[in-house]
Amino acid sequence: MSMSGVAVIGVGMTPISSTSDKSLTELFVQAAKEAIDNAGIDRVDAMYVGNMMSGFLQHQEHLGPLMASALGKEGVPTYKVEAACASGGVAMNVGMKAVLSGLDKIVVVGAVEKMSGYSTPEVTTGLMMAEDRLKVATSGVTFVGLNAMIAREYMHRFKVSHEIMAELPVLCHENALDNPKAQFHKRITVSDVLKSPLVADPLRLYDCSGIGDGAAVVILTSTEEARKFTDTPVEVAASSVASDTLSLYQRKDITMFEASRKAANEAYGRAKLTPADIDVLEVHDAFSVLGLMALEDLGFAQKGKGAQLLVNGECNRDGRLPTNTFGGLKARGHPVGASGMYQIAELTLQLTQHAAKCQVPNPSIGLAQSIGGIGSTVAVHILRRI
Amino acid sequence: MNPVNLPGVVCPKCHWSDFFKVQTCPLCLTAVTSTSFPGRGRIVTYTVIRYPPSGFEREAPYVVGIIDLDDGPTVIGRVKAEPEKVDIGLIVHFSRETAGALEFVLV
Numbered sequence: 001m002s003m004s005g006v007a008v009i010g011v012g013m014t015p016i017s018s019t020s021d022k023s024l025t026e027l028f029v030q031a032a033k034e035a036i037d038n039a040g041i042d043r044v045d046a047m048y049v050g051n052m053m054s055g056f057l058q059h060q061e062h063l064g065p066l067m068a069s070a071l072g073k074e075g076v077p078t079y080k081v082e083a084a085c086a087s088g089g090v091a092m093n094v095g096m097k098a099v100l101s102g103l104d105k106i107v108v109v110g111a112v113e114k115m116s117g118y119s120t121p122e123v124t125t126g127l128m129m130a131e132d133r134l135k136v137a138t139s140g141v142t143f144v145g146l147n148a149m150i151a152r153e154y155m156h157r158f159k160v161s162h163e164i165m166a167e168l169p170v171l172c173h174e175n176a177l178d179n180p181k182a183q184f185h186k187r188i189t190v191s192d193v194l195k196s197p198l199v200a201d202p203l204r205l206y207d208c209s210g211i212g213d214g215a216a217v218v219i220l221t222s223t224e225e226a227r228k229f230t231d232t233p234v235e236v237a238a239s240s241v242a243s244d245t246l247s248l249y250q251r252k253d254i255t256m257f258e259a260s261r262k263a264a265n266e267a268y269g270r271a272k273l274t275p276a277d278i279d280v281l282e283v284h285d286a287f288s289v290l291g292l293m294a295l296e297d298l299g300f301a302q303k304g305k306g307a308q309l310l311v312n313g314e315c316n317r318d319g320r321l322p323t324n325t326f327g328g329l330k331a332r333g334h335p336v337g338a339s340g341m342y343q344i345a346e347l348t349l350q351l352t353q354h355a356a357k358c359q360v361p362n363p364s365i366g367l368a369q370s371i372g373g374i375g376s377t378v379a380v381h382i383l384r385r386i
Numbered sequence: 387m388n389p390v391n392l393p394g395v396v397c398p399k400c401h402w403s404d405f406f407k408v409q410t411c412p413l414c415l416t417a418v419t420s421t422s423f424p425g426r427g428r429i430v431t432y433t434v435i436r437y438p439p440s441g442f443e444r445e446a447p448y449v450v451g452i453i454d455l456d457d458g459p460t461v462i463g464r465v466k467a468e469p470e471k472v473d474i475g476l477i478v479h480f481s482r483e484t485a486g487a488l489e490f491v492l493v
Contacts, residue, residue, distance in 0.1 A: 120437055121437075121438065121439055121440040121441075121442075121443060122440060124437060124438065124439040124440070125439040125440045125441075128439055134406070134486065135406045135462075135486075136462055137439070138485060138486035138487040139450050139462055139463055139464055139487045139488070140435060140438055140439065140442040140445065140448060140450060140464065140487065141433070141435065141450040141462065142435055142437065142438065142439055144437070145433045145435050145450055146433075148433035149431040149432060149433050149450075149451070149452060150431070152431045152432065152433065152474065153430065153431040153474070156431075156474055198434070198436055199436060199437055200433045200434060200435055200436060200437070201433055201434040201436075201469065202433075203433075247462075248452070248462075249452050249460055249461060249462040250404075250460070254431070254452075
């Protein structure tokens with residue numbers, strides 16, 4: 001049996017904004033049209049749509065046929081994929097498996113989220129749907145609050161100062177200055193982070209990703225077919241998803257995500273690679289502390305030492321491990337269910353040397369980590385230039 | 387003042403326990419039995435909610451913590467105290483359950 005892999009042959013992304021007048025459908029169509037044009041495909045065999053909150057916020061479900069028919073593709077099999085903030089990453093995993101099965105030759109995998117235009121309590125309630133409604137939400141804790149409890153424990157146990165933790169949002173804002181599609185184009189300092197208002201102690205406003213709307217779409221086909229469409233296909237070297245308890249309080253150690261470690265180890269194994277092989281990295285920095293934990297869980301730093309990479313400049317675009325090169329969730333933006341797909345699209349641009357002012361020097365292997373809920377789902381993708 | 391006992395469930399086979407009243411042990415799938423735990427515990431970590439979800443707007447700011455019971459499971463609940471008086475490692479007592487939420491007080 002010949003084992004063809006799966007390749008990304010086109011990408012599309014909308015700018016991320018909190019003042020968008022575009023509907024959920026218009027956002028998805030804009031990104032999908034860009035990806036379809038980019039790949040130069042004239043047919044679609046299946047469509048996967050990642051999204052977290054459309055049912056709650058827009059009172060709209062059944063996004064598969066909604067998006068397919070808006071693109072004139074009614075008739076194709078469609079699937080909505082939901083895994084909270086990892087919806088995009090998990091949609092990528094499912095779409096990749098469809099192509100790997102050989103049943104679908106050309107697949108559209110996208111993700112979309114519209115979060116603006118709602119009150120803070122409404123969005124806060126929606127995000128908390130990633131945790132257990134009956135066991136945990138009853139306490140009045142918010143999603144930021146759960147991450148804040150992680151941050152407090154992490155800072156306490158590993159003696160990590162807020163100043164050091166703030167290096168990540170500072171780096172993300174710096175990188176996003178060169179990304180025209182980023183939500184925030186504003187340079188910030190460590191002092192700005194520490195002076196920003198408390199959201200859920202100890203996390204402050206600039207520790208947290210914002211509220212934004214956006215869609216990202218990629219086109220997948222087999223590695224065998226990929227060169228018919230592009231001279232620079234990018235192979236999905238590994239796509240792994242792992243899960244953990246839905247609730248944070250049931251974990252033995254909340255300063256690491258077991259699902260991150262499991263998905264990463266499986267992905268490295270499948271791709272026959274190690275952390276030292278990764279040239280460019282996208283981590284799920286919805287909150288500053290999560291970025292530090294990601295550097296540790298993905299095998300780049302010892303437990304409690306993730307921030308050291310930032311302090312040493314290794315995560316800068318000219319460093320050894322360029323991280324969140326388009327601004328990450330913090331500054332590119334975090335339209336929750338779509339973020340995992342933005343990461344795939346951005347890594348593809350890096351590996352094909354199309355990242356413009358965000359380009360890092362000649363990368364050949366990239367890794368993306370997408371977290372759903374409070375580490376309850378993690379998708380890890382390794383992409384490789386072929 | 388002695389703490390109030392905290393109601394919950396325990397697995398008769400593998401001794402898994404939780405405050406939330408499930409019917410089946412998630413570790414070994416045995417039917418659990420009702421029990422109660424001494425309501426004394428220690429704050430593992432906590433936060434102060436300043437931007438609450440719908441329905442909690444009038445209560446903010448308030449403290450939520452993860453509490454490790456001395457003789458029972460780790461749970462999540464409200465700590466009814468001034469935020470600046472709360473810290474990791476402090477002893478708390480369970481006081482009551484309201485609308486599915488556990489409430490603790492500093493000792």
